[in-house]
Amino acid sequence: MSVADPTTTIDATLAATAALRCEGLVKAFQGVHAVNGAAFDVPAGQITALIGPNGAGKTTVVNMLSGAMKADRGRVFLGETEITGWPSHRIAQHGLLRTFQLSRELGGLTVLENLLTAAPNQAGDSFLNALLRPGLIRRQERENAERALHLLAVYGLYRHRDTPARELSGGQKKLLEIARAVMGQPKVLLLDEPMAGVNPALIDVLGGYILDLKKDGVTVLMIEHNLGVVERICDYVIVLAEGKTLATGRLSELRQNTEVVKAYLGEVMDASATH
Amino acid sequence: MTLLWLSVGFGLVTTSVLALAALGLSLQFGITNYINFAYGDFMALGGFFTYFLNNEALHLNIWLSMAIATVAMGFFGVLINRLLLGPFARRFTSSHYVLIVTFGLSLIMLNVIYSIWGADVRFYSLPPGSALHIGPLLLTTSQLIVMGIAVVLVGAVHTILQTTRLGKSMRAMSDNGTLAMTSGIDTRMVTTVTWFMSGALAGVAGAVLGVSEGNLTPAAGELFLFVIFAAVILGGIGSIYGALAGAVVIGMSTEISAAFINPAYKLDIAFVALILTLLIRPNGLIARPGMT
Amino acid sequence: MTYYIFTLVFFLFDYFILAMGLNIQYGITGILNFAYIGFVAVGAYVTGVAAMPANTVGQHYILGLGLPFPFNLLLGGFAAMGLSVLIALITLRRLRTDYLAIVLVSLSLVFYDFCNNYVSLFNGADGLYNVPEPFAKTLGLGSNNFIVFFACLTGVVSLIMWFVMSRVMRAPLGRTFRAVRDDAVTAAALGKNTFWMQMKAMMIGSFFAGIGGGLLIQFGGSFNPTAWLPAETFVVFAVLIVGGAGNNIGMFVGALLVETLLIHLPAFLPEIPGHPGLIEYIDTVIVGVVLMVMLWFRPQGIVPARLRKTASFGVDERLDEEAGELDRTTALAGVGTRAEATR
Incomplete structure (x- = not known):
């Protein structure tokens, strides 16, 4: 299968100002590779979406970036600092905070x-x-x-x-999850499906909050299935498939990208349509 | 050399007691997913009930008394689960509560035994037997019977687990409780049977512990508990066959080491094994979790 | 009579200290320390041998420093704390709750076994006795007066300990402990070193255990293995749960009800002839039953932990109006508390 070269689709200038960067991330569970060589840059001060079909390894990647899981191989940089293998509390102290897909409130x-x-x-x-x-x-x-x-x-x-x-109700827990991460004064904020299981009215409210974060200079990387949301608030998109980076760039660019990408985007769109 | 062979003999007996006890604890842990800290007192109660039948009430033969006490302890296990532990485990999501309850149950049972039988050391009346030479080993008839009981019961549990429908259900529940429930296994029934087996095994283990130690004290079960823990954790908690392997390792090593070091510290050998296992591979050295 | 009353007073204050120590470990941080009584024992033994002279006829023990009170007591507290560091290093890594409980129970059994057998450490099964009574000689106190004096002294110590514990629980440290208890993964994601936090809770709690133990040996003048059977840990748990996990006032109430009224008051009843110890056995059974009934019907205890309200942070709550406006936006979005939804 031909795979687009991720480095060609992202501006060289952006790579220089990456707030978060990972190289060759690998993670296997009982011999099955959930992530197999994912590599991408997250441009500073922008909102970037991490998309891909189910089982592409998105959450595993976020877990490795935030230190919740140890990568089998690969390196992670937060700005200029290599944070590979750091425990999650140390990563958080250095300004990379995250939320969880299922809200984890301190009850x-x-x-x-x-x-x-x-x-x-x-x-x-x-x-x-x-x-x-x-x-x-x-x-x-x-x-x-x-x-x-x-x-x-x-x-x-x-x-x-x-x-x-x-x-709190489910929606309020989602809000709390984000508010709490913001309280940690993040330089980079990883959001794991902030819109999942949220009613449509709240999706707009949450989108507004995320755009506000960008205004405050926070770099955001969010896993998102809803391409409508991605189109409205995200500047860049990283497509993950089978544990590898398939492509990166603006959503509009990716739409005109190779057949492979179209196929994946199509699948994601179908999935989001059924939600 | 004689001393070594003698301690191998002791090792086999201890292994037998330990295997019975570890089997019962593992079965119950596999199904309920929490540790029963009163397990040592289940053993003590089994031992003292045997004593009651053997020396106080009916003056039955020791082995017959043991058989009756074993069955009675099986029902006791079911009762405790139905009336106490089961409700607590279902009501609270955090396992802390049920662990504290088993810890409290341990204290209650120990003091009930003290109230009834007092703190004095008791002795079973064993039929007179002679020491037998088997190869280089020197064993008494009672010790041989203890080993025989262990072989038969462990074999029986193995057969149940591997060949019967019930055994398959037990293994399935131990691997994945939720999945087992949704796939139509009568989990209530399996839980009840498991508690019966666990209680019965604790009862018989307590009685044979009394036989192998030569005496009976209320706190003996509790002090033996961590040797069981050592075996179970060494084998991988929840794994039946791991627990048996752990029982062999711990049983043999504690007794054989007693030939070389001060026997007062033989328990510490089990403890060192426990700590090393936890440091090196907390999930057990021998097997992976699950009754496989 | 004075002797009885002040014995009860002593145990009330001593178990108040012990319960506060277990509370910071279990009630606040969620570490199920089933070996708690082991730390109490270390505190007692070390306090004892630190106070005793280098040699006593008929007893074998280490140290024998002849230290005056309260320095021996502090040494006892720090010894318990030191042991907790060792144990935490082994147990707090990657162990699930019941493994931790198993290891801690095993540890206390082995430590018990060891103290019982290894005579040259703390005089084996006989334990330590004739431990010098603090200030008894300087103040010229008889044994009855000493009981009164020491019960009051323990009261003062417990007040100091209570003050320290309140500071810890009210500080961000206490909140972080509770965060680790509620969800260690989240606490770590928010920048908290969960291992170090649990270690701190173990150390603080064990220091309390050591002080409580040290006071025990100073009060009675002796301490031996029968005083700290592993099951004794359960009594401290009973104090904690009856009183209300997470609350210091609850620890005092629990100590009063469980330790003083349930355990020590019946100890003054006359023995039933022909049944030595029966009252104590039945009493212990009652403690176990009370704890279970309490756990079932009122798991939060008699004095439940209180929530920390906004006002207590000394902030101006004039945001109310502005916030009401903003809250309406989310109300439009259809978010309400569960309580509101069910109303």
């Missing part, structure tokens, strides 16, 4: 506490500070809480700030 914490957990560089995570510097902690907590409340207001969760997260 026993309130909505506000969920956001506060994500605030970076908290002095109060140290035992000695907790014991000896309550003033410093109180100040930091107040600042973080103010920022968190603003975010909650923006994401329409302000009313529920003191609700335990497990009591």
